[in-house]
Amino acid sequence: MAREEAFCDGISGQGHHHRQARGEAFVTHPFLRARRAALSVATGAVLALATISPSQAAAKIQHLISPGGIEAWFVQDATVPLIAMEYSFAGGSAQDLHDKPGVANLVGDLLDEGSGDLDSKTFHERLDRRAIELRFSAGPDTFHGSLRMLRDNKDEAFDLLRMALTSPHFDTADVERIRSQVMSGLRRDTTNPTSLASRKFLEIAFGDHxxxxxxxxxxxxxxxxxxxxxxxxxxxxxxxxxxxxAVVGDVDPATLGKLLDHTFGALPAKGNLVAIPDIDAAKPPQLAFVPLDVPQTVITFGGPGVKRSDPNFMAAYVVNHILGGGGLSSRLYREVREKRGLAYSVSESLLWMEHSAVFIGNTGTRADRAGDTMDVIEKEVCRIAEEGPTQKELDEAKSYFKGSQMLALDTSSKLAQALLQYQQDKLPIDYIEKRNAIVDAVTLDDAKAAAKRLWGQGLLTVIVGRSPRAAAE
Incomplete structure (x- = not known):
């Protein structure tokens, strides 16, 4: 309580002199980064037409177990002749060696650069010829993959994925080509204020974790x-x-079971993962300034969040929408953009991982208005921490979440992504049916308690741009 009062009492209408904290150089930490291997315009158009409602999906979700023991959440849908599969392996970039971050990312970029008896060029020609989309990415906790194809190309698509997972080449020429691309991106990030702010925020929040x-x-x-x-x-x-x-599409259970066994059956049975400890993000308030001579200053702000397994997660999710996640309707957007014109956009999200959680927001503004922008953000954060949302705001947010679920799951690809996320979050297979009731159950007292928990201590803030003196000049 003392820290909450001190944070709110310390905010005034004046500019913050403490913005001249020491700065360090850093680059973006992508919590979800994917590289598309191949996707034709025609396939993209077909994917967009693969529609299925959440109510239909809830009734159709099957817990499929292949003859070889591969488990999947599956929705059979013949609306259009295509199949979307999302899958993940426990581990992610957290399994990188401490002194070699980037291994998982390079693996994701190289798995489709030649495998089995196909070199990189031939592998990609096979993908292109059949309009197969195959991609890999590394997040903090999982190594993720996607596979999308027309129904008639399923055998070839699943076989190409099998080769990528079980017999990648890692040929020297391909490794050095992809390494060069990654290095070019890292060099660009050293002068990208958004990348710098994101990396510094996570460095402050999680240290050596x-x-x-x-x-x-x-x-x-x-x-x-x-x-x-x-x-x-x-x-x-x-x-x-x-x-x-998770699989959604035009395939019957027996055929899918055989495809899953063919694709994943030869993988090792057991992993060998390094144990990752739970961690609470650093306590606010803290502020870091990273000097960079750019016209627009980037501000990233956040703090400890709420894990997905927390019983109060939905209350935090709803109240976060009210503060900064609701697009044009959020408090931060109204105060920063609409009333004062300080920034083009401002938003905030909850991020949850297996071993921690944060909320994180971002905005960009003219260098000489960074102080004013941060003042407004801090005031709104303090106000909702002390007062919570209004009943009207809560009702509108709950209505939005219940209505937007239809749009969030309106294609086979989106539904497959959601079903995979639910599995990763250890939610029940009928969560789609239960979600609206969980949203409805959030009370005003729940929302107020969540607001105080999230924002009562203040913010971890990173400002990247010109110094206040340079901005004034």
Whole structure:
């Protein structure tokens, strides 16, 4: 309570002199980064037409177990002749060696660069010829993949995925080409204020914990990653015991079971993961200033969040929407953009991982108005922490969440992504049916308690841009 009062009492209408905190250089930590291997315009159009309502999906979700024991959440839908599969392996970038961040990211970029008896060029030609979309990405806790194809191309699509997972080449020429691309991105990030702010925020929030490392590595770590490092990662992480699968599309259960066994059956049965400790994000308030000579200052702000398993998660999710997650209707958007014109946009989200959670917001503004912008954000954060939302705001937010679920799950691809996320979050298979009731159950007292918990201590803030003196000049 003392910290909450001190934070709110310390806010005034004057500019903050403490913005001249020391700064350090850093780059973006992408919590979810995907690289598309191949996707034709025609396939993209078909994917957009694959519609299924959440109520239909809830009634159709099957817990499928293949003859070989591969489990999947599955919705059979013949609306259009295509199949969307999302899958993940436990591990993610948190399994990178401490001194070699970026291994999981490189693996994701290289799995489709030649495998089995196909070199990189031939592999991609096969994808392009059949309009197959295959992609991989590394998040903090999972190594994620997507596969989308027309129904008639399913055998070839699943076989290409099998080869990518079980016999990647990691040829020297391909490794160095992809490494060069990653390094170019890292160099660009050193002058990108949004990337700098994101990395610094996570560094402050998580310190030396794996969540504080950037997924795509560092300029001094990526050159040291060897093929042996990547093969070791594949052997430890891409295993059946950490596999979760969601499939939506025009395929019958028996056929899908055979495809899953063919694709994943040869993977090692057990992984060898390093234990990752739980961690609470650093306590606010804290502020860091990163000097960068750019016209627009970027502000990233946040603090400890609420884990998905927390019984008060939905209350936090709803009240966060009211403060900063509701687009044009959020408090921050109204105060920062509409009333004062300080920034083009401002938003905030809850991020939850397996071992921690944060809320994180972002905005950009003219360098000489950064102080005013931050003042407004801090005042709104303090106000909702002390007073909570109004009943009207709560009712409108709950109505939005119940209505928007239809749009969030309106294609087979979106539904497959949601079903995979529900599995990762350890939610029940009928969660789609239960979600609106969970939203409805959030009371005004719940929302007020969640607001105080999230924002009562203040913010972790990172400002990237010109110094106040330079901005004034």
């Amino acid at each position: 794996p969540y504080g490392r950037q997924t795509n590595g560092k300029l001094d770590s990526v050159p040291t990653i060897t093929v042996a490092d990547m093969k070791d990662y594949v052997g430890r992480v891409l295993t059946k015991d950490g596999l979760k699968v």
